Structure formats: structure tokens, C-alpha cells
Amino acid sequence: MRTIEWRDGHIVAVDQTALPDAVRMLDLRTVEDLIDAIKRLAIRGAPALGVAGALGAALAVRDDPDLAGDRVAALRQARPTAVNLAWGVDRALRRLPDGPDAVLAEALAVVEEDVRCNRTLAGRGADWLLGRAARPVNVQTHCNAGGLACVEWGTALGVVRALHERDALGRVYVDETRPLLQGSRLTAWELAQLGIAHTVVVDGAGPSVLARGLADAVVVGADRIAANGDVINKIGTYPLALAAARAGIPFLVAAPESTVDLATPSGAEVEIEVRDGAEIVHIGQTTIAPAGTETLNFAFDLTPADLVTAIVTEARVIHPAKGERP
Template sequence: MRTIDWVGDAVEIIDQTALPDNTIVRRLSTVDEVIEAIRSLAVRGAPAIGVAGALGVALAARLHADASEDLADAVARLRSARPTAVNLARGVDRAAARIPDGRDAVLAEATALMAEEEAASAAMARAGADLLGELCGDRPRLLTHCNTGALATVVGGTALGVVTELHRRGALGAVVASETRPLLQGARLTAWELGRAGVDFRVAVDGAGPFLMARGLIDAVIVGADRICANGDTINKIGTYAHALGARRAGLPFIVVAPESTVDVATATGAEVEIEDRGSAEVVGFATARTTPPGTEAVNPAFDVTPADLVTAIVTDQRVIRLDRGERI
């Protein structure tokens, strides 16, 4: 099933905040509901929020008159719902460009984007599996970070799509999914998707990754991306940079898998990207439990920047870029 879709004049999503305990399909009938779902991470993952943004514009076009201030405001609020991933702004802009052609044209553009993301997942899975076979041989043991499966896209996935493709080929050794502090997207979402796919996996705390690499228990690291800059710097979930450093120290391939729509040639380096800080609440406690002394404040960057010189290769739906061989975006 699609994890985000347009159904009967509304957006439907699998609510990722309810997983793994409950699989809840939420129906989003207003632009404010779409924005809240993006900000609360009920829908997350760069390709998925790009689709959500485009479908949000289609919803806005049905709720507001053409060329109205309300419509323009809705588009602007959708575009800025989260600042770091480039796909959101691109999805919104692409759908909004069709507003002069009418609401049906806007919806057609949004659903075309959704179909393209589905096709991109399949292409990345094949290319990434082939690359890992070339770099690691048969049955590699992989470490992945955050969630990069169908929940982060529409179907299939980016890095996790490669993992499941290797599994389908009978060419996967095992997977370690890092927890992904502070919201545990790896422990909650990736583990849920790997279990449903029948993939052999274990969960590890984020800080264990480099040690597992050093001990020879990992053959390659494979992650997704929320933005890839013109020089190859990769913006991804916080903790990615540490895994890249661990992989470099252990001499392991570090592979980034993301659709071509995540490549942002207009941004020269990672230093230019606004990194979202999500505030203290997510760090000082979890669910209803406080884990720090009262009054504790936290720094909570949602993403980090992995320098291009730590990346072995970038796999998109259109190409494989071997940064380790001097290839450029």
C-alpha cells in the first residue's frame, strides 16, 4: 500500500507517530492538517513530505479561489512547514506552478510526482543493490540510520529499498538499524518495516555503530538524505555524520541513496543549509516520561551534514556518482 495517497478529495497517510504499536490511517482534509502532519512527523522522509506538500497544494486549490490571498498563503505555509529537506519546497512549487491551469491540473501534477517517486524507489533499489554487490561481494552486513523505507517515500524506499532488494535476491547478510535518537525512527519505523519484509535485523543504539564497524561486524553503511548539495555534502538525520566517520576509520563504504529530486545543485555546500532545531522537549523526555532533571534545556538539531569526502557513492534513480573516484554531481 502507499504510505501517502490522494483518496476522495483528501490526503491519506499512515500516521508514523502511532507506529509500531498501531497502524492508523489519517485523513487530512485541510491545509492546516497537512502542515501539522508534516511538522509533527506524522508524515516524514524527504520524498514523502515532497509528495505531501504537492498534495497539500492540490487540497488548497480545492478549498480556495484561484489567485486568492488565502490560496497564496496556504502555499507559502506548506512550503515552509519544515526548512531542511529540499523535496518539500520542490513538491509545493511544482504543484503550485499549475494553479493557473485549474485545480484538476494541480492534482494531476501532484499525483504525477507521487508516481515518479514510486518509480524512483524501484530504480534506486536495483542500482544500490548492484553497487553493494560490487563493493562488498555476496551477502553484505549493513548498518542503516533513521527510516528510509516506504514510510519515508510512497512505496519501496531509498536506502531501505536497497536493503529489501538485496533480501529479495537472497544476497543480504544482515542489517543493524540504529535507533535514531531522539524520536527512534530506526527502532520504531525501520524495525517495523524490516520485520514486515521478513529481513533479519537487529537494533543498536546510535553510538554503537562506529564500534560495530571497528569490530568487523558491518560491511557497509547505507543511508538516505534530505538534501544533497552541489559539492556532494549530504544532509541527513542527526547521527549520520558519526556513522560516516566510523565507516571512514574502519575502511568501509558509506553509501547515500536518494532520488534525483533530493539533489540540490543550487546549494553549494552543507554550510548553506538551514538545520532545523526541534527544541528541548524531544530530548529531555520520551513519550510521557521525563528523562532529565526539571528545567533542563537541550540542543536538538534534527539533521547533520556529512562532508562529501566521507561519502563513497551517491545512488539516485538516474545515476550512481562515485565520489570516491572523483566523480562530481
């Protein structure tokens, strides 16, 4: 199953808000439909957002080239922190002088490349880990960086899958990932589908998993990697990096080259999305804080380069903690 693709002249995507209770597909026939799906996290995950940006650009220029500019601008800004969304839009639109069909062809190329590059980086990440940890490798991860965050394979969970295929994986410790529970809802669902042994822990217990020696490595994805090696990822990643450094275990970031943003000098220049505070004080329809409680709902955090043992992409391995830069 592909998370997102082009079918019969429009975009079809898994509605990630319905999981794990149901696998529901969305038919997105307008750019406005796509923007809504992105903002409410029905489509999420950096590589999937890159694909969505490219396919959305194709949809925009096909529907009305004269009005495409405003639609595309709104699409680029639908989620400001992840660089892949704007990257996908811009890449597809470079073919606009050749007409709408060329834009669509480029967008479809982005879809297929996502699958290939994530399989490649997954294998490279597994090789890197096996060179530093005994089998079987127990892994801790945060948020969701699996097939749901890409087209069909995964980045951080792609590495996990590659280890599993080599009979080199032990157990995966999954942070629940508050406030929207992408770990317990999505990552645990994917691991169950793959038959991989896993344990969900609350976010506050993540560092203790590492301190107790239960995991041999942390493997996460990224929403943006700055030119100095700083990593922007789901809120809660930074504490895991601190705990990994204290425990003396590798902190590995798995992300495609499209996530590397050389135009941004450091993570300090990245706009961190602040989402609706209602996500914090409600779980589903249940209120979990007094009415009127103030909130601060950062969607992402910054992990400094000196805490990142390695970044693995489809093309290379970078070691920011040793001073290597993308």
C-alpha cells in the same frame, strides 16, 4: 500499503507517530491539517514530504485559489531542511495556469513517479554494493528511509529490499536514532514486516558495529544533497560516515534526484532544523533529565562529500569522495 496518497478528494497518510504499536491512518482535509501532520512528524521522510508538498498544493488551490498563496508558503516552510517538500509544492504549482485539476494531475504524477524512481534507485544501489562486497552483505542504516519515508518502496531500505530479493542480504544493523527513535520504531517495524533479519543498536554503538566488522556497508537516505556532494541527513549520520571511512567500508547514500539541490553550493548553506528540546529530555511521558536542563536538538547533520563513497539515484551513481559532483 501506501504511506501517503490522494483518496476521495483529500490526503490519506499513515500516522507514523503511532508506530509500531498501531497502524493508524490520517484523513487530512485541509492544508492546515497537513502542516500539523508534517511538523509533528506524523508524515516524515524526504520523498514522502515531496509527495505531501505536491498533494498539499493541490489541496490549497482546490479549496480557495485566492487564499492558496499564504497556505502554500506556510506548507513550504513546515520543515526547512528537507528540500523535497518545497520541490513538491513548486512542481505541482507550475501547472496552476491550467487550473486546479491540472495541479492535482501533476501531484498524482509525483506520487506514481516516487514509486518508480525508488524501485529503480534501489536496484542500482544493490548492483553497486554487490560489485564491492561479498554475499551476503551485512548493512548498517540510520533513521528510517523505507516505505514509510516514501510512498511504498524506500530509498536506503529500498536497496536493502533489493538485496533481500536477490538472496544477497545478511543482517541489517539498525541505529535506534535518538531522540524520536525512527530506527527502532519504524525501520525495525518495516524490516519485521519484510521478514528481514535485523538488530537494533543504540546510536552510540553504531561506530563500534563498523569497527568490529559486523557490517560491510552503511546505507542511508538523505534530506538534501548540496551541489558539492555534501549530504544532509538525520542527526547521527556524520559519525557513521567517519566510522565507515576509518573501517574502510562503503558509505552509500540512496536518494531520488529531487533531493539533489544544485541551487545550494554546499551543506554549510543549509538551514539545520532545531526541534523542541522536550524531545530529548522525555521518552513518551517519562522524563529522563532534571527539570530545567538545557538542550540542543539538531534534527539533521552534515556529512562532507569526501566521506560519501557514493550517491545512488534513479538516474545515476555519483562518487563524491573521488571528486565527482552532482
